[in-house]
Amino acid sequence: MKKVKKKEKDYFLFFLKIIAILIVVIFVFIAQRNFDAYVIRILTLCGIYVILGVSLNLINGFTGQFSLGHAGFMSIGAYVSALLYMSPELKEVNYFITPLIWPFSVIQIPFFISVIAGGIIAALVGFLVGAPCLRLKGDYLAIVTFGFSEIIRIIFNNLQSITNGPLGLKGLPSYTNLWWSWGAAIFTIYFISNLINSSYGRALKSIREDEAAAEAMGVNLFYHKGLAFVVGAFFAGIGGALLGSLIMTIDPNTFSVVMTFQIIVIVIVGGLGSITGTVIVATIFAILMEFLRVFESPMNFFGTKLPGIPGMRMLIFSIILMVVILFFKRGLMGGKEFSLKQFIKIFSRDNRVIKEGS
Amino acid sequence: MSLNVFLQNLINGISLGCLFALIAIGYTMVYGILRLINFAHGDIFMMATFFAYYAIALFSLPWGLAFFAAIILTILLGITVDRIAYRPLRDAPRISSLCSAIGMSFFLQNLAIVVFGGRPKPFFRPEFFDQTFVISDIRIQSVSLITPLVSIFFLLILTYIIYRTKTGLAMRAISKDFDTAKLMGINLNQTIALTFAIGSGLAAIGAILWALRYPQIFPFMGMFPGWRAFTAAIIGGIGSIRGAMLGGFLIGLMTIMIVAFFPEQAGYKDAFVFVLLIFVLLYKPEGIFGEE
Amino acid sequence: MSVLKADHLTIKFGGLTAVSNFCVTVEEGELVGLIGPNGAGKTTTFNMLTGVYKPTNGKVYLYEQDITKKRIDQITALGIGRTFQNVRLFSELSVIENVMVGSHLRLKSSFFQAVFHTPRYTKEDEQIREEAKQLLSEVHLDKFENKVAGSLPYGEQRRLEIARALATKPKLLLLDEPAAGMNPQESRDLMNFIQKIQNKFKLTIVLIEHDMKVVMGICKRILVLDYGVTIAEGKPIEIQHNPEVIKAYLGAEANYA
Ligand SMILES: Nc1ncnc2c1ncn2[C@@H]1O[C@H](COP(=O)(O)OP(=O)(O)OP(=O)(O)O)[C@@H](O)[C@H]1O
Ligand SMILES: [Mg+2]
Numbered sequence: 001m002k003k004v005k006k007k008e009k010d011y012f013l014f015f016l017k018i019i020a021i022l023i024v025v026i027f028v029f030i031a032q033r034n035f036d037a038y039v040i041r042i043l044t045l046c047g048i049y050v051i052l053g054v055s056l057n058l059i060n061g062f063t064g065q066f067s068l069g070h071a072g073f074m075s076i077g078a079y080v081s082a083l084l085y086m087s088p089e090l091k092e093v094n095y096f097i098t099p100l101i102w103p104f105s106v107i108q109i110p111f112f113i114s115v116i117a118g119g120i121i122a123a124l125v126g127f128l129v130g131a132p133c134l135r136l137k138g139d140y141l142a143i144v145t146f147g148f149s150e151i152i153r154i155i156f157n158n159l160q161s162i163t164n165g166p167l168g169l170k171g172l173p174s175y176t177n178l179w180w181s182w183g184a185a186i187f188t189i190y191f192i193s194n195l196i197n198s199s200y201g202r203a204l205k206s207i208r209e210d211e212a213a214a215e216a217m218g219v220n221l222f223y224h225k226g227l228a229f230v231v232g233a234f235f236a237g238i239g240g241a242l243l244g245s246l247i248m249t250i251d252p253n254t255f256s257v258v259m260t261f262q263i264i265v266i267v268i269v270g271g272l273g274s275i276t277g278t279v280i281v282a283t284i285f286a287i288l289m290e291f292l293r294v295f296e297s298p299m300n301f302f303g304t305k306l307p308g309i310p311g312m313r314m315l316i317f318s319i320i321l322m323v324v325i326l327f328f329k330r331g332l333m334g335g336k337e338f339s340l341k342q343f344i345k346i347f348s349r350d351n352r353v354i355k356e357g358s
Numbered sequence: 359m360s361l362n363v364f365l366q367n368l369i370n371g372i373s374l375g376c377l378f379a380l381i382a383i384g385y386t387m388v389y390g391i392l393r394l395i396n397f398a399h400g401d402i403f404m405m406a407t408f409f410a411y412y413a414i415a416l417f418s419l420p421w422g423l424a425f426f427a428a429i430i431l432t433i434l435l436g437i438t439v440d441r442i443a444y445r446p447l448r449d450a451p452r453i454s455s456l457c458s459a460i461g462m463s464f465f466l467q468n469l470a471i472v473v474f475g476g477r478p479k480p481f482f483r484p485e486f487f488d489q490t491f492v493i494s495d496i497r498i499q500s501v502s503l504i505t506p507l508v509s510i511f512f513l514l515i516l517t518y519i520i521y522r523t524k525t526g527l528a529m530r531a532i533s534k535d536f537d538t539a540k541l542m543g544i545n546l547n548q549t550i551a552l553t554f555a556i557g558s559g560l561a562a563i564g565a566i567l568w569a570l571r572y573p574q575i576f577p578f579m580g581m582f583p584g585w586r587a588f589t590a591a592i593i594g595g596i597g598s599i600r601g602a603m604l605g606g607f608l609i610g611l612m613t614i615m616i617v618a619f620f621p622e623q624a625g626y627k628d629a630f631v632f633v634l635l636i637f638v639l640l641y642k643p644e645g646i647f648g649e650e
Numbered sequence: 651m652s653v654l655k656a657d658h659l660t661i662k663f664g665g666l667t668a669v670s671n672f673c674v675t676v677e678e679g680e681l682v683g684l685i686g687p688n689g690a691g692k693t694t695t696f697n698m699l700t701g702v703y704k705p706t707n708g709k710v711y712l713y714e715q716d717i718t719k720k721r722i723d724q725i726t727a728l729g730i731g732r733t734f735q736n737v738r739l740f741s742e743l744s745v746i747e748n749v750m751v752g753s754h755l756r757l758k759s760s761f762f763q764a765v766f767h768t769p770r771y772t773k774e775d776e777q778i779r780e781e782a783k784q785l786l787s788e789v790h791l792d793k794f795e796n797k798v799a800g801s802l803p804y805g806e807q808r809r810l811e812i813a814r815a816l817a818t819k820p821k822l823l824l825l826d827e828p829a830a831g832m833n834p835q836e837s838r839d840l841m842n843f844i845q846k847i848q849n850k851f852k853l854t855i856v857l858i859e860h861d862m863k864v865v866m867g868i869c870k871r872i873l874v875l876d877y878g879v880t881i882a883e884g885k886p887i888e889i890q891h892n893p894e895v896i897k898a899y900l901g902a903e904a905n906y907a
C-alpha cells in the first residue's frame with residue numbers, strides 16, 4: 001500500500017519536472033524570437049551565472065572544501081573552447097604579434113564539441129590542482145586554490161603563442177544564445193542536484209560535516225573530494241566557455257580573483273549548500289548587475305546632470321555580501337532547498353493528517 | 359652581471375624585502391591570534407596610500423604630517439574592519455570569518471573605486487626621497503636607503519612591544535591559547551584591536567614607502583604586495599613575527615633577483631611566488647623558519 | 651581464526667610514548683573490555699587499530715591479514731566499525747542519511763549510474779534505505795528518521811552512532827566509551843543493548859570504558875591500560891582484585907581529589 005503511494009508520488013514529481021522543463025523551453029522559444037537583444041543577453045548571463053554558482057556550491061557548499069579557484073577553471077574552459085571554435089582566419093587576425101602554434105592555428109570544430117572539450121580540460125586541471133591540495137583544510141585550501149588560479153592567469157598572460165597573452169582574443173563568434181546557456185544551466189542543475197541526492201552526494205556532505213567520521217564510515221576522502229573538484233571544474237569550464245562566446249572578448253585578466261569573488265557572492269548569499277538558493281541569487285545577480293548600471297552611467301536627475309559613478313555596482317554587491325555574512329549567517333536559503341516535493345507537501349497536507357489519524 | 363649591478367639589485371631587494379616584512383607582520387599577527395587570514399590587509403595597505411595622497415592633494419599638508427595622518431587613519435580603518443567584520447563572528451565557524459575577510463577585501467576595493475576612481479593616480483614624491491646617490495657606478499635612489507632604515511626602526515619597536523611589554527605578553531598568550539587567555543582575564547577585544555592597530559600601522563608605513571618607490575596608486579594595488587607579503591608570512595611560519603620578517607626579506611630578494619637574472623621570465627615572477635606559497639603550504643606548512 | 655590481533659603496538663608522540671607494546675588477540679564473538687584511567691591511551695589504541703594513527707612499532711591483523719598500513723576507509727571496508735568518544739555525527743544530515751553514509755562503501759552502482767539515477771541505482775538506493783530503516787528500528791530511532799541528527803538528545807545520538815557504524819557491516823565493532831555522560835541506569839540499559847546487538851549481528855566487540863563497574867557485567871575479558879602500558883588482563887573478578895589495577899585507579903582518584 002505504502003509502496004504504491006510512493007510510486008504515484010514519484011510519477012507525479014516526474015510529471016511536474018517535465019512540465020517545468022516544457023515551460024522553460026516554450027519560454028526560451030518565445031524569448032529568443034520576441035525579446036530584444038539586450039534582454040536576451042541578460043537572460044543568457046543568468047544561465048551562465050547559474051552554471052558557475054551551482055558548480056562552485058558543489059565544492060564549497062556541499063563538500064565543504066573552500067575553493068577560490070573557480071575563475072582559473074573558467075579561463076581554461078574559455079580559452080580551450082575559443083581555440084577550438086575560432087576559424088583559422090580569425091586566429092590569424094588575432095595573433096598578429098606572436099603567431100599561434102600549430103595545430104591550434106588550423107583546426108576548427110563545432111561550438112558544442114569545443115565547449116565540452118573546454119569543460120573536460122578544466123576538469124583535468126581541476127584534478128591536477130585538487131590532487132595535491134586535498135589534504136589541506138579550510139583557509140589553507142582557499143589560499144592554494146587561489147594561488148593556482150592566479151598561476152593559470154599569469155601563465156596565460158605569458159604564453160603568447162597559445163593565448164595571445166594580455167592582448168586576449170577579440171571578435172569571438174557569438175554562438176552562446178539562450179538555448180545554449182539555459183540548456184547547459186538546466187543540465188548543470190540536473191547533474192549536480194542528482195549527484196547531491198545520490199549516495200555519492202551523501203558521502204560528499206558527510207565529508208563536509210566531519211572528515212574523520214566520514215573516513216571511519218568508509219568514505220575515501222581523496223576520491224570523493226577529487227570527484228567534487230573535477231565535477232565543479234568541469235562545469236566551471238563549460239560556464240567559462242559559454243561566457244567567452246557571449247562577451248566575445250576574453251583576456252587572461254577577465255578571469256581574475258574578482259570573477260571568483262562574484263561567484264562566491266552568489267553562493268554565499270544564496271546559501272552554502274542550497275542549489276535553489278544559488279539559482280535564485282544567480283538570476284537576481286545577473287539582472288541587478290544590469291539594473292545597477294544606471295549608477296555607473298550619467299543620470300538626469302530632475303534636470304541636473306549627475307555623473308555616473310563607476311564601480312558602484314560592485315560596491316553595492318559587496319555591501320549585500322557583508323550584510324548577508326554578518327546578519328544572515330547561513331545565506332538566503334540557509335542550506336535548505338525549495339523543491340517540488342515541498343510544493344506537493346503543501347498541497348497534500350490535509351491528506352497526510354487524515355492518514356496519520358487513521 | 360657585474361658586481362656593481364649585483365650590489366644595486368641586492369640593495370633594491372633588501373629594500374623591497376623590508377616592505378614585505380612590514381606588511382607580512384599584519385598577516386602573521388592576526389593569524390596568530392584569530393587564526394584568520396585577513397584578506398582585507400592588502401586593501402588596508404592600498405587605502406593608506408590614498409589617505410596620504412589626499413592629505414597632500416586636498417589639504418596640502420606638508421608631507422611629514424600627511425604621512426603621519428595617513429598612518430593614523432589607516433590604524434583606525436584596521437580597527438574598524440575588525441570591529442565590523444570580524445568581531446561579530448568570533449564564535450562562528452572559521453569559514454564564516456574567512457568569507458567575511460574576502461567580503462571586506464572586495465568591499466574596500468570597490469569603495470576605493472567609487473570614492474577615489476579606478477584610474478591610477480601619480481603619488482607625490484617629496485624631493486627628499488627623490489635623490490639619487492652615485493657611489494662608484496652604483497646608482498641608488500634615496501628611497502631604497504630610507505626604506506630599510508625606517509622599516510628596521512619600526513620592526514625593532516615592534517619586537518620591543520611584543521617581547522618586552524605587558525601588551526605584547528597578552529598578545530603572545532592569546533596566540534598560544536585563545537581559551538586559556540580568555541580565562542586568565544586578558545581583555546580579548548582590546549588586545550585584538552591593538553593587534554589590528556599595529557598590523558595596519560605597519561602596513562601603512564609600508565604602503566607609503568611603497569608608493570614612494572612605485573609612485574602610482576590604484577584600488578587594486580594592494581593585491582600583489584598583499585599576496586607576496588602573505589607568502590612571506592607563510593614561509594616564515596605564520597604566527598611568527600621573526601619568521602614574517604625573514605620571509606619578507608626572502609620574497610623581496612627573490613622577486614628582484616628573478617627579474618635581474620632571468621629578465622625573459624620576469625612575467626612569471628608572481629607565479630614563482632605562488633608556486634613557492636603552494637609548495638610551502640603542501641610540504642612544510644609550519645613554514646621554513648617556523649618557530650613559535 | 652582470531653578476528654583481531656594486535657602485535658606489540660607502540661606509538662610515540664614526540665617524546666611521549668602514549669601506548670607501548672599493546673598486545674591482544676580477540677576471538678570470534680568475544681566482548682572484550684578495555685579500561686583505564688584518563689589519558690591511559692585507550693582511544694589512541696583504537697586509533698591505531700582503525701588506521702587513524704600509524705603505530706611507531708607493531709602490527710595489526712584482521713582475520714590474520716596485516717592491515718597496519720591500510721587507509722582508514724579501507725580498514726572500515728575490511729570490517730572494523732567504530733564509534734567515537736565524543737559523538738561525531740554528521741549533524742546537519744538527517745538521521746537516516748547518517749546511517750546511509752555507512753552503506754556507501756558497498757555501493758555497486760558507478761558514479762554515472764548514481765548521477766543519472768538509472769534503474770539499477772534507484773533499486774540499490776531503495777535497498778540501502780530499507781536497510782537503514784531496519785537498523786534504525788533496531789536501535790529504536792525509526793521515529794526520528796527524517797530529523798536532523800544534531801537535534802537528537804544525547805543518548806539517542808550515541809545510539810545513532812552505533813547504528814551508523816553497523817551500516818558498514820562490521821565484523822569487529824569498536825565502541826569508545828559508549829556510556830560516557832550517562833547515569834548508572836542508562837549505562838545498564840546501554841550495556842544490555844550492546845549485548846543484544848552483538849547477538850543479533852554476530853559481532854565481535856571491543857569496548858572502552860572509563861568506569862570499571864559498567865563493564866564488569868558484560869565483558870568476559872578485560873584489559874587494563876595505564877600510562878600506555880597493559881598492566882592487567884583477565885576475567886572481571888581477577889581484574890577487580892588485581893593490586894596493580896587498584897593502585898592505578900586509586901592513583902587516578904587521588905589526582906582528582
Ligand atoms: N595526536 C596526539 N598528539 C600528541 N599526543 C597525543 C595525541 N593523541 C593522544 N595523545 C596523548 O596520548 C595520551 C593518551 O590519550 P588517549 O586519548 O588515548 O587517552 P584515553 O585513555 O582515551 O583517555 P580518556 O579516558 O580521557 O579518553 C594522552 O596523554 C594524550 O595527550
Ligand atoms: Mg579516550
